[in-house]
Amino acid sequence: MRTVMLLAVLTALAACGRSEPPRKATTRPATTTAKVDGPSPRETAMCQRDLRALGVDFEPLPDRQFGPGCAILGTVKLLDVGVPTTNLGAVRCGQARTYAQWARNAVAPAAYQILGSELAKVESMGSYACRNVAGTGRRSGHAIANAIDVGAFQLKDGRRISVLRDWNSPDPDVRRFLAVVSASACRRFGTVLGPNYNAAHRDHLHLEDDKANFCR
Numbered sequence: 001m002r003t004v005m006l007l008a009v010l011t012a013l014a015a016c017g018r019s020e021p022p023r024k025a026t027t028r029p030a031t032t033t034a035k036v037d038g039p040s041p042r043e044t045a046m047c048q049r050d051l052r053a054l055g056v057d058f059e060p061l062p063d064r065q066f067g068p069g070c071a072i073l074g075t076v077k078l079l080d081v082g083v084p085t086t087n088l089g090a091v092r093c094g095q096a097r098t099y100a101q102w103a104r105n106a107v108a109p110a111a112y113q114i115l116g117s118e119l120a121k122v123e124s125m126g127s128y129a130c131r132n133v134a135g136t137g138r139r140s141g142h143a144i145a146n147a148i149d150v151g152a153f154q155l156k157d158g159r160r161i162s163v164l165r166d167w168n169s170p171d172p173d174v175r176r177f178l179a180v181v182s183a184s185a186c187r188r189f190g191t192v193l194g195p196n197y198n199a200a201h202r203d204h205l206h207l208e209d210d211k212a213n214f215c216r
Contacts, residue, residue, distance in 0.1 A: 094209050149205070191215075
């Protein structure tokens with residue numbers, strides 16, 4: 001009788017063991033911050049050489065990782081590109097190079113040729129910002145300092161050309177100027193978004209060096 005009872009106990013224990021198999025060990029990530037891949041040190045060094053060759057004055061910035069999907073890697077602070085630009089913070093070097101060429105070789109000549117005045121400055125609405133694309137869960141190019149928003153252009157004759165106010169200006173020369181600088185941006189940057197894209201871009205041109213070939 002004892003033998004029968006012992007066998008029953010062992011069988012029950014074996015059944016319990018089968019109902020709860022041992023759990024596999026899990027490894028917790030060392031950090032909850034999603035790492036961002038940036039340009040290689042070699043790419044950044046080559047880009048900085050290009051900026052110097054263009055006569056652009058800049059300050060290299062240290063690499064930093066912030067919140068998930070947000071970082072400044074291979075960035076610079078633009079001090080002088082030949083055309084004063086307001087409100088710029090960290091900008092990825094490749095984006096800075098493309099912006100400098102656009103401001104100097106497209107915007108400034110267009111202002112003089114179309115509007116008859118030299119360009120005094122470009123008014124930006126910022127570069128780096130740890131945020132998503134509006135209305136989505138996807139990080140914006142601003143989250144990696146790879147985008148610049150431009151809201152207006154100040155001329156030396158005192159006029160201020162605003163994307164918000166003047167995109168559909170009654171003055172054909174003003175409309176032409178904005179159309180020309182937008183089209184020239186599309187030839188240089190990977191993504192260019194403006195008032196024709198959606199309401200979120202009614203007051204600025206979003207310029208992003210991402211090789212996406214998307215212009216709206």
